[in-house]
Amino acid sequence: MPLIPDTTVFQERLAALPVTSYQAGETVIAAGSRTDRLLNLKKGAVAIVKEGVEIAKVTEPGAMFGELSALLDQPHTADVRALANSQFHIADAATLLVQDPIALLYVAGVLARRLNGANQALIELKGQLQAGQPRSVIGKTVEKIEELLGASGASLVYAGYLPDPYA
Numbered sequence: 001m002p003l004i005p006d007t008t009v010f011q012e013r014l015a016a017l018p019v020t021s022y023q024a025g026e027t028v029i030a031a032g033s034r035t036d037r038l039l040n041l042k043k044g045a046v047a048i049v050k051e052g053v054e055i056a057k058v059t060e061p062g063a064m065f066g067e068l069s070a071l072l073d074q075p076h077t078a079d080v081r082a083l084a085n086s087q088f089h090i091a092d093a094a095t096l097l098v099q100d101p102i103a104l105l106y107v108a109g110v111l112a113r114r115l116n117g118a119n120q121a122l123i124e125l126k127g128q129l130q131a132g133q134p135r136s137v138i139g140k141t142v143e144k145i146e147e148l149l150g151a152s153g154a155s156l157v158y159a160g161y162l163p164d165p166y167a
Contacts, residue, residue, distance in 0.1 A: 007062065007106065009102055010102050010103060010106045011062065013100065013102060013103065014040050014089045015089075017040075017089040017090060017091050018089070018090055019042060019087050019088065019089055019090070020039075020087070020088055020090045021085065021086065021087050021088075022044075022082040022085070022086050022087075022088070023082060023085055024082050024083060024084050024085055025081070025082065026081070026082045027079060027080070027081055027082075028046060028065065028080040028081065028082055028086070028088070029065055029066060029076050029078075029079065029080040030076065030079055031049075031050070031075070031076055031077060031078050031079045032075045032076065033075060033076055034069065034074075034075050034076070035066060035069070035076065036069075036070065036092060036093050036094065037066050037090055037091065037092060037093055038064060038065070038066045038067060038070060038090070038091045038092075038093045038096055038097075038103075038107075039064070039065040039066055039080075039088040039089070039090055040062060040063070040064055040065075040088060040089040040090075040091075041058065041059075041060065041061055041062065041063040041064075041065070041086065041087075041088055042061060042086075042087040042088055042089055043061055043086065043087050044059070044082060044083075044084050044085060044086020044087060044088075045057065045058070045059045045082070045083040045084040045086060046058050046059075046063075046065075046080050046081060046082055046083055046086060047080070047081045047083050048078050048079070048080055049078060049079040049080075049081060050077065050078040050079070055078070055146040055147060055149075056146070056147045057083065064106075064107060064110055065080050065088075066093060067093075067107045067110065067111065068111075069093075070093030070094065070097060071097070071107070071111075091103075114148055114149065117148040118145050118148045118149050121141060121144050121145045121148060122145060124141055125138065125141045125142065125145065128141055
């Protein structure tokens with residue numbers, strides 16, 4: 001039996017959680033704030049913005065937000081802004097992660113895949129630097145790393161692999 005559970009089990013549990021809505025342009029999570037919540041995208045589109053730079057757009061239902069803040073017990077590290085009217089399942093982070101091992105494994109899987117993808121992209125970047133690749137090629141790889149580290153990772157869990165955004 002795989003350690004990471006079938007996402008349908010987690011999605012079924014999410015259905016019981018309250019839903020909150022944000023209008024296009026609204027801030028869902030503000031960098032530096034502490035919400036102690038996990039938000040799971042039900043529908044819509046958001047941008048992840050770090051230090052004024054948009055590092056990812058997320059539209060995949062099931063995308064998780066707030067997990068780093070919850071697990072590291074620190075303020076949120078990026079802004080999440082609604083690009084369209086969006087709905088999220090919302091949960092108290094500590095309660096969900098402590099009381100629901102399926103939720104904890106889901107979040108761990110998202111983070112592990114994100115880290116694995118960033119590691120692979122870093123190896124690619126080092127190879128490009130050693131080979132003297134043009135700045136444009138190196139810049140795309142840096143953007144890929146930013147997306148992998150800033151994205152919520154929902155597509156990573158659903159697809160079971162790391163998509164190449166430049167393929």
